[in-house]
Structures are given as structure tokens and as C-alpha cells.
Amino acid sequence: MPVGVTLLLVLAVLIYFGLLQRILDRMRLSDKMALAFIGAMAVGTFLPNIPLGSGLSINIGGGLIPIGLAVYLIATADEREEKIRAIVASLLTGLAVYAGGRLLPSEPETMMVDPLIVFSIFAGLIAYIFGRSRRGAFVAGVMGILISDIIYAVGLAGQPAGTAIGGAGVFDAAIISGVIGVALCELVGETREKLQGGTEKADKEGDER
Numbered sequence: 001m002p003v004g005v006t007l008l009l010v011l012a013v014l015i016y017f018g019l020l021q022r023i024l025d026r027m028r029l030s031d032k033m034a035l036a037f038i039g040a041m042a043v044g045t046f047l048p049n050i051p052l053g054s055g056l057s058i059n060i061g062g063g064l065i066p067i068g069l070a071v072y073l074i075a076t077a078d079e080r081e082e083k084i085r086a087i088v089a090s091l092l093t094g095l096a097v098y099a100g101g102r103l104l105p106s107e108p109e110t111m112m113v114d115p116l117i118v119f120s121i122f123a124g125l126i127a128y129i130f131g132r133s134r135r136g137a138f139v140a141g142v143m144g145i146l147i148s149d150i151i152y153a154v155g156l157a158g159q160p161a162g163t164a165i166g167g168a169g170v171f172d173a174a175i176i177s178g179v180i181g182v183a184l185c186e187l188v189g190e191t192r193e194k195l196q197g198g199t200e201k202a203d204k205e206g207d208e209r
Contacts, residue, residue, distance in 0.1 A: 009042070050064065056157055063164075066166065070143045090144055096122070101152070116176075119173045120176035121180060126144065128141075131181060137184065141178035
């Protein structure tokens with residue numbers, strides 16, 4: 001089973017048991033809506049690609065639905081600044097991943113670490129830095145990988161073999177990078193809240209003394 005689909009199943013279980021409710025609330029996603037997107041992406045990866053012409057096609061579960069989810073998250077953001085930040089972060093992440101891919105060895109299979117993992121972690125970190133919020137980091141993580149793939153695919157347009165946007169490893173990398181971006185936001189956010197809470201408590205005790 002593909003890594004991306006496996007990760008989606010794990011996320012579905014966590015959502016079902018309410019363990020990700022806090023994160024979903026901050027992203028303005030209900031558990032039912034999140035499960036619907038997860039199910040659609042998992043099933044969509046096994047459906048035929050949609051042809052776009054010039055040898056290009058797009059995978060339903062790995063390209064079309066994730067893009068739709070990203071658009072929804074951007075559209076439902078409360079502040080205009082957050083919408084712009086998510087879009088800019090996605091573009092920056094996509095360009096960074098594409099540039100990083102150009103620096104890889106001509107035979108990536110000779111690398112000690114799977115390029116999929118490298119791209120996923122790289123994109124997740126950049127998405128966290130520029131996204132700054134759980135929503136922005138997830139959108140940038142997913143869209144960054146897809147934007148990089150789109151740039152690469154357009155460069156191969158017209159080739160006899162053809163290429164699919166969001167297919168195979170790209171789908172896995174997009175899901176992993178999105179999860180990494182959100183996880184970093186959650187970890188840093190939780191740590192900051194605890195530190196601030198501890199500082200406020202210490203200040204209060206000092207005032208009482």
C-alpha cells in the first residue's frame with residue numbers, strides 16, 4: 001500500500017477517535033468533512049487520470065482533490081492576510097522544492113535516503129516557516145509539492161511517455177509534507193502556550209508575594 005494512502009488511513013483513525021479535533025477546529029474543518037476529503041483522496045488515487053492534453057494528465061486523488069482542499073482552506077480563512085500568506089507560502093515552497101530537485105544527483109536511487117523523504121521533510125519545513133499557521137502550513141506543504149510537480153510536468157509536455165500531476169510518489173510527498181507542516185505548527189504552538197502560561201503563572205505568584 002502506498003505511503004500516502006497508509007498515512008491517510010492513520011489520520012482517519014485519529015480523526016474518528018477525536019484525537020485531531022483541536023487541529024481540525026483551528027483549520028475550520030469538521031471531522032466529517034476531513035474524513036470525506038481523506039476518503040476521496042485515498043479512492044481517487046486508484047481512479048484513471050484525467051487527461052489535460054499535450055501528454056499531461058492529473059491524478060484525481062493525488063492532484064485534483066488536494067488542490068480542491070487547499071482552495072477550500074484558503075477561501076475559508078478569516079483574514080485576508082492569512083489567505084495571501086498561504087498562497088505565497090505555497091509558491092515559495094513549490095519553487096524551493098523544484099530548485100532542490102534540480103540539485104539532486106542524476107541518479108537519485110544512489111542516495112542513502114529516499115528522495116521522497118527528503119522532499120517531504122524539506123517541503124514541510126519550508127511550509128511551516130512561511131505558512132506560520134496550521135492552515136497555512138498544511139496548504140503550503142501540499143501545494144508546494146504539487147506546484148513543483150506542475151512545473152516539472154509542464155517542462156515535459158509533449159513527450160511521448162507523458163506525465164501525471166500528483167501521481168505515485170508526488171501524492172505521498174504532498175501528504176507527508178502537509179502533515180509535517182501542521183505537526184511543527186502544533187508542536188511549536190503548544191510549547192509556546194505552555195511557556196507563556198508558565199511565565200504568567202510565575203508573574204502572578206510574584207505579584208502575590
